[in-house]
Amino acid sequence: MDTRLRLPLALALALAGSPACAAAAQPDTCSGSALRDHPPAVNFRVDNDLFGGAHQDQGYTNGAMLTLVSPNLADYTDDPCLPAPARWINRHLERLQPGGFEQQNMIFSVGQGLFTPTDSTRTDLIGDDRPYAGVLLVNFGYNARTGDRLRTTQLALGMVGPSAQGKQVQDAVHGVLDDEKFMGWKNQLHDEPVLRLLHERMRRWPANNPAGWGWDAISHWGGALGNLATYGNAGGEVRFGWQLPDDFGSSPLRPAGENTAPTRGGRLSGWSGHLFATADARWVLRDITLDGNTFRGSHSVDRRALVGDIGYGVALTRGKWKFALARYHRSREFEGQKQRPVFGSFTISRTL
Incomplete structure (x- = not known):
């Protein structure tokens, strides 16, 4: 195994197994309301532009992310619901951790995103289309809730370029699906370490959910800073x-x-399901997958500053399992882009 992947995967396995083990091994500490109100969870998400319809294998072409969610925590550095490696990391990231809230939890995720131009057959650099890029990320997130308000802060660290294994993953997937392979990966962005510090604030209306049919709305605003992406954003989501x-x-x-923010009242009984629609607008100052490498010359395009997403989908929950299927329509991200990006996302979650 590539040594660059051993530490993230080891920490992922530790986080995945620790909440349930800690609850069993330390019933007087990692148990009770923390696990009842918001049990630990594992989420797996797949994004693919083929879900968007025919001839959509382009742009943000594929993504996958594994997310591990802690139960509610007393704090981020000493709570026994977190494994020792997570507590050690949190002691070095204390400035990112909010305090003074009713509920708080942590997430850890490992993910990859692939970006390609429209024409899969060309081997030369396509100057008027987006660069080939693979991005591999490890993400640490801190959520803090009081009533109907939530703050989330996330630190993403990773790599863009050949070391992110974008070509290898796409070739393997296309081989299984018997699809044509993209031939221009030799023109992808160069290796570059990347980071992104993201902060968002959210609010829900109404704050309390009815037992039967109901609706709510969630607003959000925030932004991100880093060589991976820098932007400010705002938007909202409506559910029924x-x-x-x-x-x-x-x-x-x-x-x-998707099951990552602290909740109240514990796991729902029986089944539940709802429709949702979401919108987000971003003022983008940097996107490495469009602007190219930061510290050396590379392929780039004329990025548009204002980008918007509209999405809609359905979520179903039964016992410990939750499924969400969504479709997203994005505005053009750079000058000369032939089509507006359309892609789908499928998430499967299980509480422990």
Whole structure:
């Protein structure tokens, strides 16, 4: 195994196994309301532009992310619900951790995103289309909730370029699906370490969910800073359905969506389901997948500053399992882009 992947994967396995083990091994500390109100969870998300329809294998062409969610925590550095490696990391990231809130939890995720131009057959550099790029990220997130308000702060660290294994993953997937391979990966962005510090604030209306049919709305605003991406954003989400979850959104792409934010009242009984629609507008100052490498020359395009997303989908929950399916329409991200990006996202979650 590539040594650059051993530490993230080892920490992921530690986080995945620790909440349940800690609850069993330390019933007087990692148990009770923390696990009842918001049990630990594992989420797996797949994004693909083929979900958007025919001839959509372009732009943000594929992504996958594994997310591990802690239960509610007393704090980020000493709570026994977190494994020792996570507590050690948190002691070095204390400035990112909010305090003075009613509920708080942590997420850890490992993910990859692939970006390609429209024409898969060309081997030369396509100057008027987006660069080939693979991005591999490890993400640490801190959520803090008081009533109907949530703050989330996330630090993403990773690599863009050949070391992100974008070509290898796409070739393997296309081989399984018997699809044509993209031939221009030799023109992808160069290796570059990347980081992104993201912060968002959210609010829900109404704050309390009814037991049966109901609706809510979640607003958000925030931004990100780093050589991976720098932007400011704002938007919202509306949901309608049966036994809405007490969380902050169902859109799989939202940084605090899909079972990751602290909840109240424990796991829902029976089944629940709802429809959701979401929108987000971003003022983008930098996007490495469009602007190219930061410290050396590379392929780039004329990025548009204002970008918007509209998404819609359905989420279903039964016992410990939750499924969410969404479709997103994005405005053109650079001058000369032939089509507006359309892609889908599927998420499967399980509480422990």
